[in-house]
Amino acid sequence: MNKAEELFMHSCDKQQKLKNKLANCEWRFKQSGTNTWRPASVPGCNFSDLLEAGVINDPFYADEETRLQWIEHQDWEYETSFEMTERELLALDWELFCEGLDTYCDVRVNDKHIASVDNMFLSHCLRIKEYLRAGINTLHFYFYSPIRLNQHLPAKNGLVYPAENDKSDNKLSVYVRKAPYHFGWDWGPRFVTSGIWRPVHLLPVFGAKIVDAYATQSHKQSHVQLTFSLTVECAISTYLTVVAKCNNVDIAPSIKHLSVQAGDTNTVELSFVIEKPNLWWPVGQGLPFLYEFSLSLLDDNQRFCSIDKKIGLRTIELVQEKDEFGQSFYFKVNGRAIFMKGANYIPSDSFLQKVRKEKYDTIFADVLAANMNMLRVWGGGIYEDDYFYELADKHGILVWQDFMFACTLYPADKAFLNNVKDEVICNIKRLRSHPCIALWCGNNEIAMGIECWGWQENFGYSDTQYAKLKQDYEVLFHQLLPSLVNELHPEIDYIASSPISFWERPEEDLVGDNHYWGVWHGELPFSEFKTRVPRFMSEYGFQAFPLLSSIKHFCPESDYFLDSPTMLNHQKHPRGNNIIKKHIEAEFNAPKDFESFLFLSQLLQAQALGTAFLAHRKAQPFCMGTLYWQLNDCWPVTSWSSIDYYGKYKAAHYEAKALFRDRLIAADVDGDTVTIYALNDAPEAYLFNIVIKLMSLSGEEYMHANYTCIAPGNSSSSVVSLMLEEVLEGVNMAEVFLLMLWQNADGEKENSIYYFTENKELPLKKPNILVDVSILDGQISISLTADTLVRYVYLSFPICDKNFSENFFDLVPNVAKSVSIKDDVLAQQGLELVKESLEITSLYDTYN
Numbered sequence: 001m002n003k004a005e006e007l008f009m010h011s012c013d014k015q016q017k018l019k020n021k022l023a024n025c026e027w028r029f030k031q032s033g034t035n036t037w038r039p040a041s042v043p044g045c046n047f048s049d050l051l052e053a054g055v056i057n058d059p060f061y062a063d064e065e066t067r068l069q070w071i072e073h074q075d076w077e078y079e080t081s082f083e084m085t086e087r088e089l090l091a092l093d094w095e096l097f098c099e100g101l102d103t104y105c106d107v108r109v110n111d112k113h114i115a116s117v118d119n120m121f122l123s124h125c126l127r128i129k130e131y132l133r134a135g136i137n138t139l140h141f142y143f144y145s146p147i148r149l150n151q152h153l154p155a156k157n158g159l160v161y162p163a164e165n166d167k168s169d170n171k172l173s174v175y176v177r178k179a180p181y182h183f184g185w186d187w188g189p190r191f192v193t194s195g196i197w198r199p200v201h202l203l204p205v206f207g208a209k210i211v212d213a214y215a216t217q218s219h220k221q222s223h224v225q226l227t228f229s230l231t232v233e234c235a236i237s238t239y240l241t242v243v244a245k246c247n248n249v250d251i252a253p254s255i256k257h258l259s260v261q262a263g264d265t266n267t268v269e270l271s272f273v274i275e276k277p278n279l280w281w282p283v284g285q286g287l288p289f290l291y292e293f294s295l296s297l298l299d300d301n302q303r304f305c306s307i308d309k310k311i312g313l314r315t316i317e318l319v320q321e322k323d324e325f326g327q328s329f330y331f332k333v334n335g336r337a338i339f340m341k342g343a344n345y346i347p348s349d350s351f352l353q354k355v356r357k358e359k360y361d362t363i364f365a366d367v368l369a370a371n372m373n374m375l376r377v378w379g380g381g382i383y384e385d386d387y388f389y390e391l392a393d394k395h396g397i398l399v400w401q402d403f404m405f406a407c408t409l410y411p412a413d414k415a416f417l418n419n420v421k422d423e424v425i426c427n428i429k430r431l432r433s434h435p436c437i438a439l440w441c442g443n444n445e446i447a448m449g450i451e452c453w454g455w456q457e458n459f460g461y462s463d464t465q466y467a468k469l470k471q472d473y474e475v476l477f478h479q480l481l482p483s484l485v486n487e488l489h490p491e492i493d494y495i496a497s498s499p500i501s502f503w504e505r506p507e508e509d510l511v512g513d514n515h516y517w518g519v520w521h522g523e524l525p526f527s528e529f530k531t532r533v534p535r536f537m538s539e540y541g542f543q544a545f546p547l548l549s550s551i552k553h554f555c556p557e558s559d560y561f562l563d564s565p566t567m568l569n570h571q572k573h574p575r576g577n578n579i580i581k582k583h584i585e586a587e588f589n590a591p592k593d594f595e596s597f598l599f600l601s602q603l604l605q606a607q608a609l610g611t612a613f614l615a616h617r618k619a620q621p622f623c624m625g626t627l628y629w630q631l632n633d634c635w636p637v638t639s640w641s642s643i644d645y646y647g648k649y650k651a652a653h654y655e656a657k658a659l660f661r662d663r664l665i666a667a668d669v670d671g672d673t674v675t676i677y678a679l680n681d682a683p684e685a686y687l688f689n690i691v692i693k694l695m696s697l698s699g700e701e702y703m704h705a706n707y708t709c710i711a712p713g714n715s716s717s718s719v720v721s722l723m724l725e726e727v728l729e730g731v732n733m734a735e736v737f738l739l740m741l742w743q744n745a746d747g748e749k750e751n752s753i754y755y756f757t758e759n760k761e762l763p764l765k766k767p768n769i770l771v772d773v774s775i776l777d778g779q780i781s782i783s784l785t786a787d788t789l790v791r792y793v794y795l796s797f798p799i800c801d802k803n804f805s806e807n808f809f810d811l812v813p814n815v816a817k818s819v820s821i822k823d824d825v826l827a828q829q830g831l832e833l834v835k836e837s838l839e840i841t842s843l844y845d846t847y848n
Contacts, residue, residue: 032075045195072192091204100198280312288396312435326510330624340625371660380406392436412472447497515539544605678711699813
């Protein structure tokens with residue numbers, strides 16, 4: 001290092017994170033081949049920039065999607081300029097760090113080509129000092145259309161891959177390492193984006209930096225040995241001091257000294273022995289404690305580099321062992337078997353730059369509100385943002401992480417495998433220190449597709465072609481991916497494909513995880529969820545429409561009917577509307593209008609999922625997990641989500657909140673017996689009192705019984721059995737319901753209701769509902785009392801889009817029910833206006 005370089009280095013404040021030279025740059029973009037440059041946003045994409053420029057209409061509105069498919073066939077250019085001073089050019093080097101480029105892109109600095117990239121899921125760190133100059137510099141990204149670039153490949157290969165969710169005639173998505181859902185799905189639009197989808201940084205290179213820091217754990221009876229393995233890149237020859245320090249627990253620092261040479265990459269290990277460790281637990285099992293470490297490189301007390309790592313000390317394993325039922329499939333954390341409750345997560349927007357920290361905060365608030373402890377990051381989306389996993393760590397939410405392959409076969413030529421290898425290495429290294437990571441899964445449903453979806457016949461593959469396709473599958477998912485997981489993250493288990501067992505084969509319910517779609521795709525009744533209970537249910541679901549308050553955002557009023565162009569474009573399942581209609585006719589009275597139909601669809605979805613939730617939980621320890629499809633949407637659509645695109649909870653999300661509680665009482669009727677179950681997912685046993693009442697819809701009490709019961713920790717148990725005939729005592733079962741009131745030793749009170757008949761058979765009456773409202777610090781509390789049973793009460797305010805603490809609930813006759821909602825703007829309207837604007841809907845109102 002010469003004197004000028006040294007002067008530059010030591011004049012910079014290396015104690016602070018250096019400012020990104022591109023942080024305040026103005027970006028512009030254009031369609032290649034045209035001369036019109038327009039302002040652009042980075043991170044962003046071409047669709048969003050075209051919308052902002054007024055070139056296209058809102059892609060989500062009405063059926064605009066059908067008019068925007070031209071965009072995927074064009075190339076797009078992005079560029080910016082920035083100034084460099086002579087002094088700044090004295091830095092050892094300058095590093096252009098691109099966190100995510102979508103997808104085929106040439107990168108140029110001052111008209112000099114510096115890189116070509118072809119994987120959306122990779123980050124790229126490029127050294128560019130030799131291309132820089134004093135004064136104004138230009139940075140240019142040329143994005144090639146993934147459609148035009150690959151359109152020749154099916155003909156070249158002599159076959160079309162079975163990518164049935166790729167909504168085009170020329171199925172090219174398998175060749176592109178890009179989010180599969182961008183090419184269309186049965187819940188998502190086709191928007192094949194291009195652009196700079198994650199941030200771009202330009203920073204000077206100093207003497208040394210940490211390029212990777214990975215913590216391994218060895219758990220002993222009374223302590224944990226924690227070892228950081230740091231990969232250090234050196235731009236100069238010097239003596240380094242490497243320091244690892246815990247900032248929130250009193251632990252002695254770990255320090256090492258080493259001599260490094262310019263151009264070398266060094267590996268340094270620093271270890272701690274942590275006595276009586278605070279373990280990281282999933283939510284509901286204990287605290288998700290995180291040790292906060294800083295890892296630093298110093299030279300003469302000048303800090304070259306410092307990074308922070310939050311480490312959760314825990315062990316986790318997927319237990320797949322032969323047992324008396326078949327073969328188990330459950331997760332054990334810190335030696336404790338835990339029942340998993342949660343959902344499948346897809347990207348929260350078609351245009352990924354819109355999913356910012358505030359959105360992720362909301363997502364995890366929603367997950368916690370529904371009493372979940374696991375999310376499955378599904379393989380047709382993306383490897384999520386770092387902040388997603390940081391929130392999962394913080395809140396104790398386990399993450400089942402798919403690699404990004406779903407529902408089709410893939411190539412396995414050398415170039416494709418090398419590209420995938422780089423992608424997998426990049427993302428395992430990025431995510432492996434997060435305690436939330438519970439499982440790596442190779443793909444979504446491809447093994448099931450090979451066995452059960454008739455691909456050879458449907459796509460006309462010869463025996464030789466299909467054998468080659470299956471061999472490529474073996475190379476990718478049984479050789480490449482597991483070898484990389486074993487090398488880079490060996491303490492976490494890997495499975496090649498989910499599901500392991502197939503719903504088309506009932507005998508396989510005794511083994512592995514299952515995606516049970518008999519109730520939806522097979523159009524079977526909800527009762528099938530009670531009989532088709534697997535060892536672990538990792539996918540299942542039922543569709544529901546958004547309510548009218550959400551549909552208004554994307555649908556013109558003239559299209560407020562099921563078969564309108566807008567509604568059909570926002571329903572991607574070809575049989576979806578008819579399946580929903582069929583089940584509504586079986587379960588409910590005919591809805592009086594379009595809005596009522598939407599409402600009933602949500603009640604239907606909640607009933608379907610609620611049936612499954614209880615069936616899975618009651619079957620513990622045979623069944624040890626229930627992850628429904630799906631938590632969220634990427635655009636406004638009729639789908640299996642429990643939260644619509646605009647963040648409104650569907651009835652199903654409130655159902656999950658109620659039935660995923662750690663402690664729950666539930667009833668079921670099997671033949672001539674009424675059984676009361678105590679479901680306890682907390683680690684401790686608890687003693688509780690239960691009052692069981694048989695009540696008429698108008699509030700008369702026919703039966704009253706008291707029991708004292710105990711529920712063991714992490715278990716499902718039958719605590720009361722009653723003869724159905726004795727419970728009903730000759731009354732009409734359509735005119736009564738079973739009310740279970742229970743209180744535990746801590747004084748917590750809950751109730752559960754069981755109905756003996758279908759909803760359409762309940763002789764509901766028009767209710768008189770008394771409403772009391774109070775407001776305190778923006779919190780609006782609402783108390784409701786009715787003179788008769790009110791089924792599925794839904795509360796809303798026209799000027800408020802927030803979610804209530806509870807909704808779609810039942811009002812027991814003459815028993816007050818209190819719910820709340822937090823909204824400062826609404827609260828400022830005053831008590832009387834708030835009370836007047838409250839809207840109350842129930843099942844009765846959908847057909848009267």
